[in-house]
Amino acid sequence: ASNFSGALTTLSEHFEENTSHKVTLIFGSTGKHYAQIKNGAPFDAFFAADIHRPELLEKEDLVLPGSRFTYALGKVVLWSPKKGFVDSKARVLNRAEFRHLAIANPNLAPYGKAAQEVLEARGLWKSLRDRLVRGENIGQAFQFIKSGNAELGFVAYAQVKRPNQRIEGSFWDVPQALYTPIEQQAVLLVDSEVARAFMLFVRSDEALKIIREYGYDIP
Amino acid sequence: MLTEADLSAIVVTLKLATLTTLILLLLGTPLAWWMSRTRWRFKFLLEAVIALPLVLPPTVLGFYLLVALGPKGPVGALMETLGARPLAFTFTGLVIGSVIYSMPFVVQPLQDAFTAVGRRPLEVAATLRASPLDRFFTIAIPLALPGFFTASVLGFAHTIGEFGVVLMIGGNIPGETQVLSIAIYDHVEAMEYAHAHWLSGVLLLLSFFMLLAVYALNHRFRVLRP
């Protein structure tokens, strides 16, 4: 999952330091990788942005049985680079004083799905429909906002929260109750020593700390 | 079989491709003409600049366009001072992006075609009282028709298939900026393969028949050379 790329890069660096193994990371959308794995991609492990695709792969016998696990829980925030634009109750949504609200495509990205659920929960899904701009993934949604073309939008907390940095602009930390938890799962695709070792490492305390620093909850 | 969203995507796509092609022809024709005639020393610089957008991955080009069109970008800032609506996430923005991206596919074939016309027919027309503009329309353009044809086909088809730029600056708004290519892409990503196949089939068939018609027509207009 491309949203996890920063965290995963740091993880792999730590892993490489600890074990002197080499990890090659390939980022891309979950859907694309799923299609590629089905068609014989030479990948060892798969970190998806959702549960759905790893489950499907498991059903299709393309993964090592029992290797599926949740490596992080994504958090959604409503973010704007403008200071004070989003308050702690996100009243800005009801006032609708914006032209464009960016979300990820709910059909494709769990974060988009979550954004939809939040809006539905607040009864705004229909009324804001015309103002929604949808990125192919959460990364694009972020770019829409960051470039100022959309005033605000739902992005991953991980995107605005960099380790050891304060968040720019204003945001609303969406209560977990408003959306289905975004479980991000990983699976092993081949039975290799190194891959197993890496999966173990990801679940270590050292790794969980890093993941948390990058703005995810841990299971 | 086609959902409403599909239909509206088809309409947006055709509108976008047609408009983009028309604008490209409008802009590209004088540009290509000028480049085929000028003896300006630094023409090659301009030629290289026109071809340049091609080498950027569409999504990245789209990203830069997005930044440029945004309120902090040069174009966006200009639009703001002029009091105009920002261009991102609008159909107009899409058209601008597609035009930039497909420019070389239109300019290059036109320039080649104009060069192949040569000076002679235009000189003859001049001695028959045709003003420069007159002979441009009555001689240069008809004789360069194969080039126009190639330019239109490449420009049109490329815009239909275009995707990265459109996705980036369009924001995938149904009915406004959601084009067929994105719709199909979404279906593939969402693993709705049946629907994706079906839409792809429609797109291919539609395009195929349009291309067929255009190519068949083209044979009528080719100018024979001895």
Add this chain to the structure above:
Amino acid sequence: MLTEADLSAIVVTLKLATLTTLILLLLGTPLAWWMSRTRWRFKFLLEAVIALPLVLPPTVLGFYLLVALGPKGPVGALMETLGARPLAFTFTGLVIGSVIYSMPFVVQPLQDAFTAVGRRPLEVAATLRASPLDRFFTIAIPLALPGFFTASVLGFAHTIGEFGVVLMIGGNIPGETQVLSIAIYDHVEAMEYAHAHWLSGVLLLLSFFMLLAVYALNHRFRVLRP
């Protein structure tokens, strides 16, 4: 400033674009030649088919190619029976995908250029003892040089910027199938904007100078027509 991964992406990109362009010229030249000469009634069908890949969004085209090349696809299955390595996620696979995708950009300008050569120079060459192959190489190709030039520039640049197909069937494997366009895309996605700008700058400069060289050279070879 450039990481090792960036450098290897540049190398893969240049290799891919060069190879694709060469293969396209090799395949496209005879095809375009034949299409510019034949009076076959159904030529327009073939022309439409060649232009068709253009209208599919690259990622979708890539998806279909992936399915075709994968172990369950027709090509993949064939390769397997022949005992060959499957093509998906290999550099060879990338080349195949790019060739299919960029075909019309090469064939169309070549066909136009060959048509513009006309029959006369070839007839003259025939009376001067040149066999069909001989006159193809010594007359048709030199006189159609502007078309070759356009075809190469469009084909090359388009392959450099190409992205969707490559991402899909290449799998973004560093050193093998990760090209520069994908590397930049990754940096943008990962919000490493500085790195993305830097790589884009490198790509643009590199391409610009290559285009410059090519265009400057081209002026030497243009054939003047009266």
Add this chain to the structure above:
Amino acid sequence: MKIEARFRINRGDFRLDVDLNLPGQGVTAILGPSGSGKTTLLRAIAGLEHYPGGKLKVGGLCWQEGKNFVPPHQRPLAYVFQEASLFAHLNVHRNLEYGLKRVPKADHKVSLAQAISLLGIEHLLERKPETLSGGERQRVAIARALAVSPQLLMMDEPLASLDIKLKQEILPYIEMLHQKLDIPVIYVSHSPDEVARLADYLVLLEAGRVVATGPIHEILTRLDLPLASDSEAAAIVEAFVSGHDETYHLTHLDFAGGQITVTRNTLPLGSPARLRLGARDVSLTLEHQSRTSILNIFRATVDGITEQGNAQVIVRLLAGGVPILSRITRKSADELGLKMGKPVFAQVKSVALLT
């Protein structure tokens, strides 16, 4: 009306340097070997190329001088190109119309239908240029040029690819153009024959320089110019109709030196006419001979002799003050004892009526 043209043109090694004063009526022929700059001159006059520093005045109007440069489409001329120049995308009829449509109706003087029938291209109107033969293409190009009713007609070897019969049909029409419509014609040709038949005024070009220029009858008979030594050398004689012979279908014409008989024409008595007397058609005798098929015999005196090769001489004669040329062998000249001032009889085998 007059045409003043001054051009200095450098193209590679070639240099055209002319300063011409051409009459604004009649046919001016530009004669010169291949590569002497004829086409270059025509293109400069038509304004197809802009050579700075040139000067061009046509009938009082300035077409080029200093910074002033009238673009070609605003010059009321027509140009028949040396090489095929039909518009490939238009059929013959639309080629013909192209210029016609761009000329105001009020300026139409030449009828398209007439031009079409004169050039025998009625059956070609619907055809595309690529299906025409070489001569057919050239005929269409001529008709197209005529159809714009130009005030100056320029033709770059328009008849080279046409057969004699066609030439003989087209030439009188071109003459008529300048006579009836008073359209001056500038005519490039290699053929002294054609030139003698057609031109009133002659410009002799060689390697980009003007060797001689003047009214045709003067230039043709000057022994110091290459024209008199040409195998087609001829003299032009101005005469007037003095009678018609209905029985034998002949016409008699008088000129200062005597009478000349040609094939019957329809000119009224007393009207002026131009005659071409080829040097090789003129033989000399010392006595007036009879019982001969030669009808045209008149007195003349030798006005000059120049050798042509080792075997032949060109004799310039004055017949009543009118210069004519005779080419005979040196042997005959000796036998007849020709020398300056000697009286002889000139026998002219055949005479062409040019008007």
Add this chain to the structure above:
Amino acid sequence: MKIEARFRINRGDFRLDVDLNLPGQGVTAILGPSGSGKTTLLRAIAGLEHYPGGKLKVGGLCWQEGKNFVPPHQRPLAYVFQEASLFAHLNVHRNLEYGLKRVPKADHKVSLAQAISLLGIEHLLERKPETLSGGERQRVAIARALAVSPQLLMMDEPLASLDIKLKQEILPYIEMLHQKLDIPVIYVSHSPDEVARLADYLVLLEAGRVVATGPIHEILTRLDLPLASDSEAAAIVEAFVSGHDETYHLTHLDFAGGQITVTRNTLPLGSPARLRLGARDVSLTLEHQSRTSILNIFRATVDGITEQGNAQVIVRLLAGGVPILSRITRKSADELGLKMGKPVFAQVKSVALLT
């Protein structure tokens, strides 16, 4: 060697239908008005177009018959096109070399250097075709064709755009080609003049059909063909050198009908030569005249008379059995009382030596 050609070609309204038996040596001229099918015929012979059903045999070799069709590049011919045909991407020198390089060294018979100097194009070798004048282009095309040392040379009006002087330099060279190298030449022309000078054999084409064909001296003097009525009508006479006159630089030639004197040439005594006697250069008298500049006078009898227009007649004469033509006015014919069998004296003003 012989050339047998049978073609039935339909192009739109035009139909070419010929069945020819041409001699395999010497110059065969194809003469016909614009659009009569000359170029079409040449292209069929060269194999540039494949017309099924045609038949073509050249010197025993079959170039086309039934399914058999030798492609043009395998036919050892050269073709000078009617219209400009230089390769635009090659300079003059590389244009000239193009064919030369493709002919085996052993087959080289014509020297490129000689062709270049003959056509006066030495100074153009480095130039690109677009900088050449019309005539220069054509000269390069001729040199290029000659350089392949063809076994059959086909020329489609190659001299139309060249001036007389150049023509007179090139024509003897073309004659030499077929005499020294025994290369047959097929030559398309509009000019009966050029044809009479050059051709041994004549094909008269009109609207796609062969009107007459045969050795030139027969065809030229046949009163039933249009050629005898042409303004350039002439007879060809075979003679042999009987003496040289060093003083006056003359050469005497004898033929069956008498003696003819021409400008001195270098032919040895007794060698054969061809003479051209233009119909308009031949005058008739009833008595042998003296004290005249005309050197060539001989007896002849009238063999036929045909009217040309109302005023002139063409008289066919037999001088020692050799046919010659004379064009005179009807009036003169009446005055001289010409009728079949009547003896007259033919005075020939000028004679061209063709060999």
